[in-house]
Amino acid sequence: MDFGQSDRSRDYLERLRTFIADEVAPVEARLHAARGVAQAQRQDTSGADTWAVTDEFRELQRAARAQGLWNLFLPDPELGAGLSNVEYASLAEEMGRSPFYSAVFNCSAPDTGNMEVLYHYGSEAQKEQWLRPLLDGEIRSAFCMTEPGVASSDATNMAATAVVDGDQVVLNGRKWWSTGIGHPDCKVLIFMGLTDPEAHKYQRHSMVLVPVDTPGVTIERMLPTMGFYDEPAGHGEVSFTDVRLPLDAIIAGPGRGFEIAQGRLGPGRIHHCMRLVGLAEHALELACRRGLERTAFGKPVIDLGGNRERVADARIAINQLRLLVLHAAWLLDTQGLAGARSAVSEIKIAAPRVTQQIVDFAIQIHGGGGLSDDFPLAGAWTAARSLRLADGPDEVHQSLVARGELGKYKQGGVRQK
Amino acid sequence: MDFGQSDRSRDYLERLRTFIADEVAPVEARLHAARGVAQAQRQDTSGADTWAVTDEFRELQRAARAQGLWNLFLPDPELGAGLSNVEYASLAEEMGRSPFYSAVFNCSAPDTGNMEVLYHYGSEAQKEQWLRPLLDGEIRSAFCMTEPGVASSDATNMAATAVVDGDQVVLNGRKWWSTGIGHPDCKVLIFMGLTDPEAHKYQRHSMVLVPVDTPGVTIERMLPTMGFYDEPAGHGEVSFTDVRLPLDAIIAGPGRGFEIAQGRLGPGRIHHCMRLVGLAEHALELACRRGLERTAFGKPVIDLGGNRERVADARIAINQLRLLVLHAAWLLDTQGLAGARSAVSEIKIAAPRVTQQIVDFAIQIHGGGGLSDDFPLAGAWTAARSLRLADGPDEVHQSLVARGELGKYKQGGVRQK
Amino acid sequence: MDFGQSDRSRDYLERLRTFIADEVAPVEARLHAARGVAQAQRQDTSGADTWAVTDEFRELQRAARAQGLWNLFLPDPELGAGLSNVEYASLAEEMGRSPFYSAVFNCSAPDTGNMEVLYHYGSEAQKEQWLRPLLDGEIRSAFCMTEPGVASSDATNMAATAVVDGDQVVLNGRKWWSTGIGHPDCKVLIFMGLTDPEAHKYQRHSMVLVPVDTPGVTIERMLPTMGFYDEPAGHGEVSFTDVRLPLDAIIAGPGRGFEIAQGRLGPGRIHHCMRLVGLAEHALELACRRGLERTAFGKPVIDLGGNRERVADARIAINQLRLLVLHAAWLLDTQGLAGARSAVSEIKIAAPRVTQQIVDFAIQIHGGGGLSDDFPLAGAWTAARSLRLADGPDEVHQSLVARGELGKYKQGGVRQK
């Protein structure tokens, strides 16, 4: 159980931090200030298109790539950085401190997950058409799984269809929380639908690559989470009406949707959790700084009441969380997805919960300002809260962990270790 | 300790419910659907001015007033409904089920608090100029106390000034979280500032009535809470630069700001808590309905895992909260503000906490949709969370309650009852 | 919803407090000091028979009765004090401050519940034989329902039998947590067993009055809770082997066990909760006093860290709890058991939970001493914790409350009030 960093990942981390501090943070501050000014002043907001990507941002991406800070998530040494999950953890944590950072380094969801799908399951043609430009940051992508009409926590509820009709596959249905669909560069989405209702329940669905401009694909609206649209990527509700594509748009062939979804969600969830560690650290830092700075009743705010106890509890919670995330990463590295399944569910439960609570504390320390956009806390809270639902609600992951735990005692009662 | 409703308040409640169900709810649904559609579609939003008040809404107000469902909060039988706080509690709870309702009946913050200030402390001229049109719903108002530059939880930190200069008072400083300042009908604000730094610490400040269009008053921007601007009332940051007003703009004369603030905040906080009971009830209702409706893993969602336990705990929490709010109202009715001070702080702590937690559960039951604007839950969470800071953060109220509790044992040790 | 006290109950309360302060508390302190000294000194403990009742205690009972402070729980004005549940609440709270007090006034469980069973369901002969001496405090009783061999949270699991055999009823089975069975004055127990497995599931069981010395009744052992035996009443494991009694030992006839159990448990649970309010108040008082008294790091302990916040939260929790208990009592008074069922379950969940948490805080403030027998806190914690299981575990009550809540929306969706 070695969670230590290699010289290589330490070098990456150092360069990443320097780049963020020197190049990214100033731009972020500037964009943050500009963003929303129009609406705050109750003016016509059409001039400030928050759904656009600025030249400044694209320049940051180019500079990052030039320094090799690019596709760090991908274990493949040719196409990505070739880092293990344990090694990537500290980089993802660093990028997770702000929702703005990951995209600079082409490491943001849902693209990372989609690239991994293409990497592992895509045909050569699919890779050439979609993986290549995604790795180059030329285009972006979306993932369409969750549906508005059913409880999507139970994947067998999925109502959308991907029916094979001769040499075509025909898609119908409605998806929402399709993250990234609002991005001006979003060119392709991965759609999951029911292909064969008679097959085994894990072999009924297919994953289909759908160019966003295919006839029948309509972005019905963009969805806010807690009032945030998360521009420019956003979360969309998308309808599919008789969308026809050639059969080779299906990833790995019909019926493999579940298998691919599982393969996709494992690393995807770990990456989310790694980033949340960084978000929680950032919130704690902000709480400490603000609490030391502001004075009330003759003392720094941090010295009032139970605030220091909460700082201590936050430190403990983050340290525990980071270790648990590293543990899951180490299992994924050493035992593959099957050996890490419960561990991934464990962090998927723990990370948003811990982060949400620490951010809530940070908000409280900041007073009213903590709820505004002057600080990144309202957004951080929302990010953490969303992840108690996204990629499977807590309850589904608890169910999986409990099944594993109880299984030890059902099968002859060999004690766990 | 009689918390029962009178025949009169029961009659009011019945008529209020009917009016809301028949008249208000349909309009609310329509406006809710229209609101935000533009932005969701990433179109120019200038056409849908969310900071305007619709004719439909004004018509609702006229109809409510015609039925006597107007100014229900005001204990004065001539100017208001003449109800006790215990009687008003169930009406406020009903109006609190949606952030949309109170304003229909001219019972929304911060106007209710401001009207009470004018009613209790205003001169005849002030009443004529401002109370009358507020009671008529012709204008609206804001309250400017919290400041961005200091920890406002400690009111003695207040940096804004209201200096007497001959027959004028001169205001300088910067306020934020000035709720209501964005409303198109907002014509007056109450400003609190330091007048005499040498006086006793509770006699240093003054409250001043400031027409919004007075030179030197600038609405710098509107502030979001968790991404919500709460249009059309909104929360503003307002600067005051050499704002000059005649001395009789000071409410009750210089140096009485603290006294008035205390008098204002008591009922204001109780009203917030009464409304939160309604908000929590509504969230629980939505959770139950959704949980019964949606199916996952072969069962109604409400029957999965610990959901029913959470329903039970929510029911207990709301029942306790309602009783505690009634208890504070009863103390206010029978013993006045002094006798209810700790009780008001108790509910000010308990109500947002309980509501926040129940809304969080309701969000979880709703899945991703719970975080969007398709349901009123994201807004409800934000309303509850804000009230852990607004009108005094939890920690300040805890401090007051603890001081009262420990006082029992410091002064000779007579046991509390 | 009137929770106020009558002149009569106020008078009772005053006299009760005086009697406790003047007469009971000193004896309690003396007995407490004597108790356990032997074992603490690792001496032979046979001399200090903690299972005996002292003359001093019996003298207290006589004095209390002489002052009319006797059978206060019984609503019957002839046999008891004739107080409503709302009126009794403050008396029970007072008696609940120490596990020692209730018995002085003949108001302790399980006797109160057993007396109510006999009062409501007993035949004249049964009343003469058992109710009379119980009301006189001459004898004590036990209640035998829970069983070691099954999950007794589900009453239909009950395995013990009460089979009618001609003019006799024959009891077999094993019960535990038979509270009171260790008392030297315990002369009778109420046994619940399965009579007719074919009947409707709520009409299968019978309640039988069993003299403790009936052949076949064996007290197998006394059970500790968290190391406490709660002498002299105690909790026993009792076996019944072919215990034969005349048919008229069955209360209200065969098959009415469930009905009687429900009738018994309603007031019994309310009384437990009333007492827990007093226990929580006492723990908070001890925490405040100790926290003010002891100094660490240059301050009274109560002023360190989050202690004052915890005092405030405890005050809020107790006030809410008391109101919820009064609410349940008021429902029981005005609508009977059926109308109070959910309310009783609500307090049965809330009261032990709140009390346990406040006692835990008080222990922490007391340091190591808080866990010893120098303070009544270890015992208080155990009492509260036990009641999360006794008379139905939390989860069963949560299930009942949730069923009620969801029922509102299943049956046509009329909203609750």
Added chain:
Amino acid sequence: MDFGQSDRSRDYLERLRTFIADEVAPVEARLHAARGVAQAQRQDTSGADTWAVTDEFRELQRAARAQGLWNLFLPDPELGAGLSNVEYASLAEEMGRSPFYSAVFNCSAPDTGNMEVLYHYGSEAQKEQWLRPLLDGEIRSAFCMTEPGVASSDATNMAATAVVDGDQVVLNGRKWWSTGIGHPDCKVLIFMGLTDPEAHKYQRHSMVLVPVDTPGVTIERMLPTMGFYDEPAGHGEVSFTDVRLPLDAIIAGPGRGFEIAQGRLGPGRIHHCMRLVGLAEHALELACRRGLERTAFGKPVIDLGGNRERVADARIAINQLRLLVLHAAWLLDTQGLAGARSAVSEIKIAAPRVTQQIVDFAIQIHGGGGLSDDFPLAGAWTAARSLRLADGPDEVHQSLVARGELGKYKQGGVRQK
């Protein structure tokens, strides 16, 4: 950050488990059954001397030692097993599953800590006289630091004195929670007292080795925790009246008490936490087994309500805790006590909290039995709860962790990593 086990420690672990399963567990079960039977039957308990050590137990110790399963805690390869803290962690966890196990392997508190004090700070004579027989398991020891008269959480409150008088040191004062003092083999205690009130506050105290039979040493009584006396070691209140010893009874010379206490408490606290991981694991195992076994409402109890969610949360909490403990052990191994100080405080807070909560859940699953001595849960809860006070209350450790966290931002604001 390598938490992996060596081949050597894995071998130890395997042999330890085998020995416990084959040799220790059966004896434990037998003793457990015998213990308390007398009192449970309300008989004279003088025959069953729970303060004695059985021959059976001594035989277990001999067998363990013969297999090299002895003094596993001591990093010295000659005198102990020579294992690192990371290596020892899994052995301590295994021994922590029952309060009975550690002593079999001569690895129980407070002896381990006392042996470490002697090992690191003792003179050759002191080692010869006391360390040798302690390592051999011939004698046992106690540690006398906490005092009844002051808040001992603040060590500067210490009132007991160790005054140098010529060639003697004279001890006066009163200590309590002197764990181990009741053991029939306890021959020596370590006493900490104030020597020079004028010295720097961390150089005022001395540690003195005191033979238990020294004149002036009186064991006033044994203290229960939650009703448990933890026989045969127990926790005593001990008075010291003009206890005179030669100067060389002082460990490392006068004024080094604080330094030694810190050195002693670091590993001592880690060992406690390692054991608590095992205790929590055991409680979870018991909860799972019982929950699978017992049936209510037609299902295994574990499948009711939120029980499976609680199993999952327990698994997450234990995994996080174990990793955090390993992390502290690794810091202690690689950076020494100074580098591990905050980490040790973090686990000292987290371990009892997590364990207490999981044990509480296990109790609830067991129903009434969970509170009795039929299961080791009541004792386990008490052990965990005690450790929220022993070796420094949570609040003191939170204060230390918070100071470290805030220090990062006070000293120029370099961000933590």
